[in-house]
Amino acid sequence: GYLYLSSCSDSWLAHCRANAESLACDLGLDGDSLVVELGSNDGYLLQFFRDLGVPALGVDPAPAPVAAARKRGIDTIGAPFTLALAQSRLRDVSADLVVSNNVLAHVADPHDFIQGVRAILAEGGTWVIEVPYVLDLVSACAFDTVYHEHLCYFSLTSLARLLKQHGFQVRDVERLPTHGGSLRVRAGRSGSPSERVRTMLDDEQRGGWLEIEPYHRFAQRACDIALELSGLLEDLAARGRSIAAYGAAAKGTILLNCLGPAARHVQFAADRNPLKHGKWIPGVNIPIVGVEEIARRAPETLLLLPWNLRQEVLQQQRGYLEQGGQVIVPLPRLEAIGVADL
Template sequence: MKCRHCHHELEHVFLDLGHAPPSNAYLSASQLRAPETTFPLRLYVCDNCWLVQTEDYTAADELFSRDYAYFSSTSLSWLQHAARYVEKITEILKLNRDSFVIEVASNDGYLLKNFVAAGIPCLGVEPTSTADAAEKIGVPVLRKFFGVATAMELAEAGKRADLICGNNVYAHVPDINDFTDGLRIALKQGGTINLEFPHLMNLIRFNQFDTVYHEHFSYLSLTAVVGIFAKAGLRIFDLEELPTHGGSLRIYGCHESDPRKTRSVVMDALEKENAYGLRDLAIYNGFQQKADKVKDDFVEFLIAQKRAGKSVAAYGAAAKGNTLMNYAGVKHDLVSFVCDAAISKQGNYMPGNHLAILPPFELAKFKPDWVVIFPWNIADEVVQQQKQVLGSGTKFVIAVPELKVLP
């Protein structure tokens, strides 16, 4: 197997979570009796370019199908994050009615609706059914996967962008070189690329192994991304560290020839990664044991609650929960059901573990003793919403980065 960026031979396993179904392959009731396809969920690190990547992956159209069920607008905090970003980048780049913005993986229009409201021309590139929701609120969408072919189509139509943005898409693309070349082709001279992605250094530091799933083909450090951009004729000239998704980077990219100078914060971040050990195999070789401890502690907690006669439910039918549950081998004998605010998921079942996905109001009906919050990155938001309904009789807990009862 070769690195999907530099084509160096891959030899070093970073994490092995066995076999699992795709994390967003939610099941209908009729599908529960049918065979379920699983794929190896194993990560390698390239000791040449330091890109961490999945061993095997299915075709992108299998993972992000027409009925893809993840809607970005489900989270209020994420909507607020998007609105703040649009306000900030509009001011920084002086975007106006003569500008053009492209968002790659625009989902349900959660972000671009802010540009539409400001009268700034924009276009979403989104192949899944979430585009239906975007179009209903006035966001124009090109229903295609993004890469060189789509970028050429946009460029030939005179639709090169002053800003190309993409939140949590860079890790999802199976051909990261084709995607990055597409960014260059679709970007105007003098234009800016903003990509947000979870930072590999935080994944390792805070033991966020549940962010590993098939839909994430790459796990990104700044070190790796700088090299990928350079090969495509692009340069990272600025960045921000963000608290989203357990710690993310927002990079600012441009054409290699752009006159804007690279800010010292970029070099500082590269030095920080180097000091942490992201160019040393030792930091990767020790991660499996950290993941195993989280899994073991979680299972022990659930078994203890079952023996004590306590009921346990979960909140958030998220990919994080699927990774954790399927790796731990947890079924509905230990966790009764999971609630989720996304209507598209309700009435279905989690892949692998087959937990029923119910509306959040079901928590108030059952009043479980414990609620496990799978999307730990929005745990505070969930607790604030649900405590008012459930009262003090229910306790909340997260399993990652370590088992913790929430106040």
């Protein structure tokens, strides 16, 4: 089953609280409104709308996060969101706000998904979409976010074209630092694009991002970084240094599997999500344990797999660094960090 729990990241929760408060204020949401989140996970976002007195409904296909959401008191439908679901179990829904954070890139049939959103969104409603931004992915060489669960990678140009096919207009866009760089788009059935939308679309075209060349350079850089990191781990191991990893997210699985034989030097991966403890990272057979094992086993080097949470994790592991530990940050450039670098 799908074991990712959004609430395991403090910085992501802070991001979501601010997002909920901003949307409720901007859209005038109150006790007579309805927010529907598609891909609602463990209720990480909807809990903040509930706390503001705004009725909320989640939809998510993964049993473990759905159970966690219901335990929080978040009304959640445990099923994949499709047009068929919208026309059956959600046929009476008229949402003032639909949210889909980091969901659209996972959907096998985005056309069906978007038609489903159109069916449940009120006439004057707003759809807020967050997706990883392909320009940030390429610029940071975040090749570890390219994996089987992500079926597409969006520029604003490609997203706007897709939405337009189904009668949605992109009204506004923001760039966010989350997940290594993301877009937050506000769309609706009507409205005009903001100046930020027009500027970003123009920048993408003038920057050559609609051509293939930047993506070829990205592929070569990814190979170079994987070779550099594997060489570093081999060198550390040859000098007798013990190595562990922090984080057992999907991107970490990709990164470790790109390292070839060098991944064998990673003794364990520590993760805050208890649902992952006692399991193994696929392909490299690295055991997953709780984060308390870092202090207990005291590895000399810690490879930070969720490098997008760099500041949060470095603060969590300040004690480890103060005891002489070293954290390796693999992307967007390879860095070795000690306590003096905090």
